[in-house]
Structure formats: C-alpha cells, structure tokens
Amino acid sequence: MYKPHTIEQYKIQQFLDHTFAMEHFLVSPLSRSALMLEDRCGERIAFSFSDNEVREIPIPSAPSPDKVKSFIRSFRALGTKPHLRTFEDVTRWWLNHPNPLTYQQALGLPDELYRRFLSSTLIEDEDAQRLAASGLVSEDAYQDIQLWYLNGNTANCWLGPLGIDGTGNLYALTFNYGTPRAKELKFYLLDDYYRHMNHIL
Secondary structure (H helix, E strand, C coil): CCCCCCHHHHHHHHHHHHHCCHHHCEEEEEECCEEEEECCCCCEEEEEEECCEEEEECCCCCCCHHHHHHHHHHHHCCCCCCCCCCHHHHHHHHHHCCCCCCHHHHHCCCHHHHHHHHHCCCCCHHHHHHHHHCCEEEHHHHHHHHHHHHCCCCCCEEEEEEEECCCCEEEEEEECCCCCCCEEEEEEEECHHHHHHCCCC
C-alpha cells in the first residue's frame, strides 16, 4: 500500500482522506507532488500540490516506448548503478531522480501484481514461510508471496512453479537457496484448475 514520501504527497493524502471514502480507491504516485486516485471501475483522477493548495490535474499521458527504452539503455550503461533491492529503494530513487518511467514501470510489476501492491500491506518473512508451509495457497496469498519475494528477497530465496499434476499447479518457495541450509516449501495454488481437479465448487 503506497504511503506518502514527500510533504506534497502527504498534503494531497490528507485532502483525499477528508474528501473520499478511501477504502474504495487505490492511490499511486505520479511524481513528488502528485498522486492519482483510481476506483474499482478503473476511473482515475489526479491531484497535485502547489502554491499551498491541492488541485485536480489532467491524467498525464504514458511515456512513449522509445523514451523508456532510451532511458533503460542509458541506465544500464552507467558505470556505477544504484543498489535498488527493495520497493522502498526503488520508490525513493524514482522520486529523487529525473526519469520518464511510471511508478509501475520503475517497480517492474505486471498489472495484477501492481494493483495488489497498491491495495495490501507487504508481508514479512514469517508470513511468507507460514503461507508456503500450509501446502495450499490462495491466488491473493500467492501474490503476497510474490511481492515479498521481489521486495529484496531474490538474492537468497527462490520462488517459482514446479509443474502441474493431477492435483493442481505446484509451486515452491526455497529459503537459503543454493546453500547447504536450503529449505524448500512446496505448495499448490488454489486456482480454477485446482478447484476442478479436486471437485471444489
């Protein structure tokens, strides 16, 4: 769930909290001084803070693919790249360095996972281990595990599919991956295929 990172964003968030029933909306950043509100139908409205006032602004157009590709090429060519391991690292870098990327592009998340990121609280190590150890994980919980994994845990863990069998889609989360202390937790994904194979209506 996105939390304001600048004074301007905080002022906008205060305005939103007093103006909208926020449990029905997703909030995402557009810049250091602008936030976007989106409802469950995909309707969007944007606000910025300037001259000590919150104002509605037009939804900015998405950056062109050429601009994004050019920026990524330049970024990869840097001699010393910033170490952006967590979502918080990426967020602070994105806010403080001029770039053409949207926040979603900077995080590198597909649409469904990005929406989950904006609407839920990130889980902790113990939560990821508990969920995977349960043996059967809902689709929402799997997205939570994915976000946990991508949030600074890819260096010493592994998460991915193992295949499909007569029970369902089998996944694994391995802690201390590639070491003698590796601990693999296998689980099924509670999706439509699992429901069909296990006669769950």
